[in-house]
Amino acid sequence: MKIRLGLLVFVCLFLPIGLLGGLAPAAAQPEVRAARIGETQERTRFVLELSESVPYRVFTLPDPFRVVVDLPEMAWVVPENRQPKVRGLITGLRFGLFAPGTSRVVLDVSQPSHLQKVFVIPPSDGKPYRLVVDLKQVSREQYFAAAGKAPTGGPGRTTGAAPGKRQSGPTVATSRQPLGAPTAGLVPRLKPKPPSAKPVDARPLIVVDPGHGGVDPGAIGVSGAYEKNIALDYGRALKRALEATGRYRAVLTRDRDVFxxxxxxxxxxxxxxxxxxxxxxxxxxxxxxIRGASVYTLSETASDKEAAAIAAAENAADVLAGVDLTDQTGDVRDILIDLAQRETMNLSKKFANDLVVEVGRDVKLLRNTHRFAGFAVLKSPTIPSVLFEIGYMSNRQEERLLRGKAHRDKVVVSIIRAIDGFFRKQNTANRS
Ligand SMILES: [Zn+2]
Structure with missing residues (x-):
């Protein structure tokens, strides 16, 4: 009877998500109420306490080694002072929305690890549903041998296991109910919907891209601010202000806390x-x-060590979110900087110069504020692209500024002045 109830809850939760494309279900959102990491000589155990039985999928990823737990969209209500302490094989933990309908936990592991057991314990002794993941360290050779084909240990294989039954498998474990679309065991991918083309509207379209999001928090500030939240806050404000000018159209790559x-x-x-x-x-x-705003554009070689380090940190976003990089042949990582891109890069540099001048009128800039490096997100072949680091969250004073409205408004206004200058020059160039 308990199992039946569990299934009913599953149906109620998942039909609306599946049919309506990620709209919030009418039922209360399921919750992760506690998370624990335990360690014995034999294994490292990761436990999630859940408000109800939900479908899950657990798999491992190599290089860097990670363990990923996918769940339906859930709230993380673990109290601040009871966040799990990393130990054993687990050296890092992140939770957040990976795509509409899929919440994700990413565990960084220090060594190649197998899923020794993955199982659910039904409620007992006042404890709720518990999803248990036991990890066992293996050699690199054993890891890839079990994954079937080296070195792509991605979520290609799925093995069914009813919740409550013990399950052992080298790389993938799922509950019986598939999580989202059953295609190759992959989570439903977010398909961003750009606005439909309106040929009559010739106003420039500005794509505002708030960095990070969901399971990838980005940098974490001295007093605990998340980069992903600051980026979204500034992004929304910039979009609103651009539209208010009447001179531009603006779209956000993300308008919620999603990866x-x-x-x-x-x-x-x-x-x-x-x-x-x-x-x-x-x-x-x-x-x-260190504090101050800085602007980055794409280059084959970094202008300095610091710029290279920042690009490396920003490019790690997909790794942090538990994305399998092994299947990304022909990925943006490998796009050659060709002639078309060189023209785009020149325009990017021009805009970056304008941005430095305009932002510098109102807020503190980093020394040598326009720098170059191999940022993956700036590799659009035809769209001038810049990455704007609004400030340093490691500086107490600047972190406070970044969280406030006054500073944000100042920055937004100066960005718009730079955009005005950029398009004014472009128009002049086109006419001459
Ligand atoms: Zn970032």
Whole structure:
């Protein structure tokens, strides 16, 4: 009878998501109420306490080694002071929305690890449903041997296991109910919908890209601010202000706390036929003293070590979110910078110069504020693209500014001045 009830809840939760494309279900959102990590000599155990029985999928990813737990869209209501402490094989943990309808936990593991057991314990002794994942360290050879084909240990295989039954498998474990679309065991991918083309509207289209999101929080500030939230806050404000001028159209790559792959951001901008792409970020530095805004454009070689380090950190977004990189042949990572892109890169540099001048009138800039490096998200072949690091969340004063409205409004106004200048020059150039 209990199992039947569980199935009923499943149907209620998943039909609306499946049919209406990620609209919030009428039923209360299921919750993750606690998370624990335990360690014995034999294994590392990861436990999630759940408000109800939900379908799940657990799989491992290599290089870097990660364990991914996919669940339906859930709220993480673990109290701040009871967040799990990393230990054993687990060196990092993130939770958030991976795509509409799919919440994800990503565990960073220090060694190649097998899923020794994955099972659900039904409620007992006052404890709710518990999803248990036991990890066992294996050699690199054993890891890839079990994955079937080296070195793509992705979520290709699925093995069914009813909740409550013990399940052992090397790379993938799922509950009987598929999570989202059953295609090759993959989660439903977010398909951003650019606005339909309106040929009559010749106003430039600005694609505003709030960095990170969902399971990828981005940098975390001195007092705990998340880069993904600051980026979204600035992105929404910039879009609103652009539209209010009447001179531009504006779209956001994401308008909620959800993860987007770097290449999805580029694809979105290309499909929308954007005229300018602005990716918004905030960063951190070992030294709490460093502060100031900075602007980055794409280059084959980084202008300095610091710019290279920032690009590496920003390019790691997909890894942090538990994306399998092994199937990304022909990915944006490998796009050659050809002649078409060189022209785009020149325009990007021009806009970056305008941005530095305009932002510098109102807020503090980093020294050598326009820098170059191989940012994956800036590799749009035809759209001038810049990455704007609004400030350093590792600096107490600047983090406070970044969280406030006054600073945000100042920055937004200066970005729009730069955009005005950029298109004014473009028009002049086109006419001459
Ligand atoms: Zn960032």
């Amino acid at each position: 987007l792959k770097l290449r999805e951001r580029i694809a979105f901008a290309q499909k929308a036929k954007g005229d300018l792409f602005i990716s918004l970020h905030a960063n951190i530095h070992r030294s709490g003293k």
